[in-house]
Structure formats: C-alpha cells, structure tokens
Amino acid sequence: MMNQKKYILFVVAALGAATAFAQEPVRSSSSLYLHAQKKADVSLPYAISAEGKRFQPTWGLDQAWPNESNLLKGINHMGKENIGIGRTAFRYSVALTNDSVLGAADITALRNRNTIFNKLSATLPLVFTADQEAVGPNDANPDRVPPEYFVKNKSANIEHWAAMINSHVHWMQANTKHPVVGISPFNEPDYWSIEEGATPEKQWQVAKLLKEQYPRCAEIPMVGGNTLNNDKALEWYTPGKQYYEWGNTHQLAGSFDSFAGFFQQLKKDGKVGYADEMHNVGEAMVGLEYGMTVGIWWGFDSRARGEFCDISRNGVRLAYGEHRNNWTAASVYRHDDGRVKAFVGSSERQAKTTTYQFVSTERDVYYDGYGPVHEFVMEMPGGTGYQTGQTNGERVINVTWGEDVPPSEINGTYKLLNKVSGATGNVVSYTSSGDIIKQSRYSNSKKQQWTVKPCNPRIGGDYSFYDIESVDNPNIRMNVKDYSKDKADILAWTQDGPTSNEQWYLEYAGNGYYYIRNRESALYLASAGTSTIATIIQTPKLSDDKRDLMLFRFVPVDVAFETVAPAKPAGLLAESQSASVRLSWTANTETDVEGYMVVRAPKGTDDWNTIARQLTETYFVDNTCRPNTSYIYKVKAIDRSQNISEASDIVEAAPLGQPTMIARWDFEDNLNDDTQNMLDMASPSTPKYVADHKVGDKSLSLTAQFVQLPYRVADSDELSVAMWVKWNTSTTQWQRIFDFGNDEDHYLFLTPNSGTSKMRFAIKNGGDEQILDCPSKLSSYLWKHVVVTMGKDKTAIYVDGTEVASTTGITIKPSDIRPVLNYLGRSQYTADPNISANYDDVRIFNYALSADEVKAVKDGTYTNIQSVENSDAVSKPIYTIDGKRIDRPQQGINIIDSRKILMK
Missing domain, CATH: 2.60.40.10 (Immunoglobulins)
Structure with a gap:
C-alpha cells in the first residue's frame, strides 16, 4: 500500500537538517504538524497558564572597562527601566596625595566612567571593583606608581589599598549623584599576578579596615569572592564572610557544581548573591535558580540578554533545565503582559553541545514561527574543551499562539516591501557596494532581491538573528553605518560576515508584516519616507502614526505583489x-x-x-x-x-x-491511522516495514528506534492499548512497548522487562507511581498480543487474550496527565534505551475493553458492541x-x- 501521508518539511535552522518524505496525496489533518524528534539531552515541560516562580533580580551594566558603545547597546536591548545598577572601578596608578587625595589620572578615569553612566542615569547606583590593568608603569603610562606602593614583599599593603578605595568613594560622593552601593576590594585575585600578594585574608582585612576606619564606607556593603574561577569562590569568600554582605564570582573557569553551590551557600548565609561579570544568559539563568539576585553584564551582546532581563524582572518562570556536565541551561518565562519566551545559554568557555526539548503541555504553539506543535528541540552549540570550540552561544525563542501567527518561516529569497511604499511597487534595493540602500520600482534586478536565512548557530554569541544577503552578491549585506546606536543610514556593504551590525531579528507585527531589528543596536529598519526613492534607515521606534514606515513583508521573488x-x-x-x-x-x-x-x-x-x-x-x-x-x-x-x-x-x-476504537495502525508501508480521525504517526527516520507480520502483509520494525503518536491519542478517562508485538531481545531492561506522557514525572508506560524481570505497567502524575506487574517479563522473539485496559474500577494486562495481571489500586486516569509526548518504543526517561521490536495492528480505544472484546481484537473479530444510538455517552453529530x-x-x-x- 502506498504511504498516503505527506510530511511537510519545515526548514528550521535550530533543528539542523530535517528529514522529509514527499508522498502524495495529502492527508489533511493535525498530524501534518507532528514531527518526531530524536531524544534531547534535557526536557523542559511547561504549562503556559501555570503560576510560575517569580524572581526579583537587579540587572546592571559594566564600565569597569569603559566602553560607551557597550552601555548604549545594553540600554537599547534591556530598556532603561530594567537597569538598576552599574559597575565602575577604582584605580591605583598614582599614589594618593596626603594619603587621601586621588591623583589627576585616576580622577580623570573615574569622571570618564561616570560621564558614560550618565547617559543612562545620573543617579544609577554603582559598585566599585578594582581596575588591576591600571597598576604599574608601562610604555604608554611611564608615570604610574610602581606596584610596590600597594604590594610590598608579596604582601598587600592593606592600609594604602583601603585608603585608595575610600578616596574614590569620597570623590564620588562629593562630585556625583551616583550612590555607591558596594565595594569589591579585589577583582579576580585568583588570576592577576599584580595581586599575588592579595590573599583571602588580605581581602577581608581591607573590608574590615573600610568598615572600621572610614565612616563613609561603614554602611556600604563589602563584596567577597570575586574570583575568575568559580571553583575558588568559596575559598576567597568563607574566611571573611563575617565582613561581607555580598558574595561574588565570575564564571570564566570552574565547575557547574561550584557555581551553583556558591550561590546556594550565599543564600544559606543570608548574603546577597552577586555576579558582577556575566558573559552569557546561561550564567544568569543558573544564578537565579540557585540564589543570585544581582547580576552585571561585562560585555553586552544583544537580544537574548536584553529580553531575559526584561522578562525575568517582569514575569514568572515556567520551566528550568540544566546539563551540569555540559555547562548549559535553558528556561521558559511568561511576561506579565502575556508573552512567553524560551532561552538557552551556556558557559562562555566550557560549554559542550547540548540539545534541549521544550514541551508545551497545555496547548499547541509556535516556536519562532515553527508550528503548530507542542514540542520543539533546540541544539545549544558547544566545544570540546576549555576555550576550544565554544562560541558563547545563547538564544531566545518566541513562543506564540493566536489567531494571527507568522504565516510561515522566513528562509529563502525575497523582495522586501515596506508597508507604506510597497503597495506602489517599491522594494528595498541598492546600486553598488558602499551606497545607501534605497527603495526603487521593482524591475526583477538581483540587486532588488535578498536571501534571508537564519544565522549560523556558531556565528558567535547570540544566534537569534537572520542574515540578509544580496542575491546579486552574497557578500553584500545591509550594514548600519558606523555601528550606530541611534538613527543612521543603511549601507550596502561588502565584507566577510555577517558582523553584528549586519544581523537582524524579525519581530512579527501582524497581518504578514514584520519589524526588522538590528543585533548591534536593537533599533528598527524603516523607510525614511513615502517617495519612490526614499532611503532605508535605522531608527528608534517611531510613533503610532508613523508605525507603517517600520513594517516590512517578505514576498517571494516570483510573486507579483498586491495588497x-x-x-x-x-x-x-x-x-x-x-x-x-x-x-x-x-x-x-x-x-x-x-x-x-x-x-x-x-x-x-x-x-x-x-x-x-x-x-x-x-x-x-x-x-x-x-x-x-x-x-x-x-x-x-x-x-x-x-x-x-x-x-x-x-x-x-x-x-x-x-x-x-479511535485509532488503528496496520503498518502496511505507512504510519497512517485507518480510522477517519487520521491520527497518523511520525518517525524521526525512514520507517522500516518487513514481511514478518501478524495482520495484513507487513509489520513495523524498530531497531533501537521509536515512532511518535499524535498528541491526543491517550487523553481520555478510560483507555485500552492493544497490539501485536515481537520483542527482539531478552535481557534489556526498561525498554518501552509504549510510553505516553509529558516528562519523567507524568507518564503511563508498558515495559517488557522492568528491573524485576517482569513486564510492568506504570502510571504517574507528579506524585507516587502506581504499578501493575505481570508474573514474568514478556516472551522474546515471539509474536504476542498485548493489551492494557484502564477502566473506572480496574486496570488489567492481557497477553494472547488471557488476563495475566490486574489491580483496582490504580486511581490515576490518563486524562489527569493529558499526555502529549506519546511513543511506541521510546521512554520519557532519556537514559532508557529505545526498543528493538516488531509492531502490528496497534489499536487505541477510549474505553476499557472487556475480556471478550480483548479476545475479539486478538482474533480479528472485534466490533463495537456499544451501540452508538443507545449510548448515553454519545452526542449526535x-x-x-x-x-x-x-x-x-x-x-x-x-x-x-x-x-x-x-x-x-
């Protein structure tokens, strides 16, 4: 029999290469959107309507290493309202005058940092850390004080060190409105050679001096830890924790266990969990999970970090998952305005490639336009060793649903039409490299056509973006002039890339239109006007009456656009x-x-x-x-x-x-459901059908494989699952004949061989597991007819038409779980092996079969003895x-x- 199901190929960069089967005719049902994904390393089930967990983090930006562009990028992506703190630095390049007055060079450096922060807020609370790069003379700074002023005989001169910090605080209080809310006596003392005389003891001694001898510092929280390697954080924090209100570590080396354990210890000690040099959204997710409440971004990348800061402050977390050995993490949040977003992140220097599975248990949704589905798998790119192959990968994924969803995934060759000017035939185009991009009447020129595709996940850092290339020359891209963080022209620029100001993210605006926003600036692509030759610019968000200037459609090049x-x-x-x-x-x-x-x-x-x-x-x-x-x-x-x-x-x-009976699969060269419900299965690879069978001409052969059933096959109060199965092994434990569930805490499954060498049915809905064991494991290498029935008063297992086990002690109903991840051959547990078995004549019923019906199903004589016309449970069509x-x-x-x- 020809396979009549058409498998639609969704080209999603996050999923890598997809397998597609192009076979006709179409079976137009919800099963079109069922795509079996191979096992992920970590699964995150979540319910969109769940109460969730609320955090109250304070997020900030850094100017310890001054960079105005970094601050402006952070402001644009995070929003000023989500920035509550900044990190500045004290220096020790010039000796204090009269033991209290800062040198001119250090005052200049401090003033420059404050000038940059003032672009955000003149009253932003600031934390001091040490600018160890300013210590000692060099060719560019021959007048700097020798390091011995602060470190003598390999021992930190804590009196000079404390006095210098106090003088910086004094200058800040006298000359600015920025409150000083924290002091880190040392920065990465486990790494910098200039601080080889700085021990954990010297660190707490500086904190003690500041508390006891300098009144202006007495009420300012002191920060301990502050290590580059988070394995060293407790070593630097614990000896002086009585003098520290905050604990701190960086994550540029060290184990996941140490990072999480450090913040757990701070929480236990009643201290503020602080990370003043975050490098990836993964650190922020893990930190929040274990007790961090204040985090500062050292170098601000872009979208994922900005949207995480916003939603974590103004929303609730619905799910969290981690892979400690791979140093990666993921989460799902719901904003108070209703938006839902998923995030993946990693260690900047230590991550290994990890796959995360996001599972919406309540409803089908769209993941960055991919859907409607419940399940989405994202690969988090990593490396093979310390700073070997890592790309500091992170990403945000929009989880959406509704009457107006993105009409399709954007990945192809298009004309870009602005809403205002596109209706008259104007498209985004250019003349030559280096020119400002403008609009022109469409003439089928390749300079008016653009290839739009997701950026390579290993592009470096945040990969939530698209690459927009000229069809005429793939090296020509839309480039924001001078990496501007404000209004600027868009150039047609030729270079290897795409660079950060040539990467864009697509924000669906409804009715087929998108906002196109820049990675570097978070600002909007727009038409500068309504004329035929209006230029294309980058701009802050325009007022509602000019909104249409920012809206674009992606129209295939072979389509004559009309409205x-x-x-x-x-x-x-x-x-x-x-x-x-x-x-x-x-x-x-x-x-x-x-x-x-x-x-x-x-x-x-x-x-x-x-x-x-x-x-x-x-x-x-x-x-x-x-x-x-x-x-x-x-x-x-x-x-x-x-x-x-x-x-x-x-x-x-x-x-x-x-x-x-609501579904039946006979596997005659396809995975189609024979009933009119069209509950067709899906496979992650080409299914294998063999002549060894019990019904018809073929059976499905799974060799350490699985197939996936549609989302609602087991969502009923009562249930019967019947099949012919030949289990092609004898000793392997915990394989699954079937497993319907959502995760490791919500499932119902049948295994041919449990840990007790018995065939077992088990069901769990977040609490205790309820079990029904058979006298022995399932016979191997023989066709056996196996049925599980779940009724109001009894759950039973039948083999070859005979009841072999039953119980009245199972009280959980399948509908209590509402399973959406439904498999033959695969477990909800990642560690359990896939099955090696043949399947034939698999049937699902929405009620508990009687013993006579079980025999009839086995013998092929089953008819529904419940009359539709006489059933009280039936509603007429x-x-x-x-x-x-x-x-x-x-x-x-x-x-x-x-x-x-x-x-x-």
Missing part, C-alpha cells in the same frame, strides 16, 4: 467524529491563493489559535481536540503576498466521545454551514458518517 486580500472562504462545514472534528469548505477562486488557515477556540471563549496553515486541501481533520469539549472554528485564505482574508462564518462541533445549524449535510458535500467506523 488585495482573498475573499473569505465559504461553505464551511463541521462534522463530529469519534475523536476528531472534520471541517470542509468551498475552494476560493483566486489563482494566487497559497492556502488556508484553520482557527479554533473552545466554545464560549475568544481563545483563538491557528491550528493549521497553508493547507492546500479544502478539508481538515482536527484530531487535537479534547474529548467532551465543544469548539468553534473558522477558516481564512492567504495569498502568496501574505494577504489574509476575512474569516469564514463560525461553525461549532465536538468529538462524539462514544466508547469506540453537529452539522453547520456558514454558521447555520442544519439537520444533515447538504447533498454533494463529501463527508463520512462518523458512526460508520470500520471495526474489523
């Missing part, structure tokens, strides 16, 4: 089926219609979500609807210019919910056309009566 939306689809019909709703509608007559979008909401709500898009068929089977839930639906058409039609009239339907309820479908509309399900 007239298709007509709204007509003739929408909804049919209730046993575990799904079948929709059909009349095809639009426009020739440029790209496809259709299906939008759904639970009845009685306006919680609309796009559950299908770019459908080329005029029907769709929604098999992600929940049992006993009514929904309302509407359909929209979208053309190749990304114009979206008005929605069709609304229709209403619900799955019938009668006790019945609801048919509606254009919003009007009718008693039966109109003639000529091709639908299948959901009560006539093939049961053989």
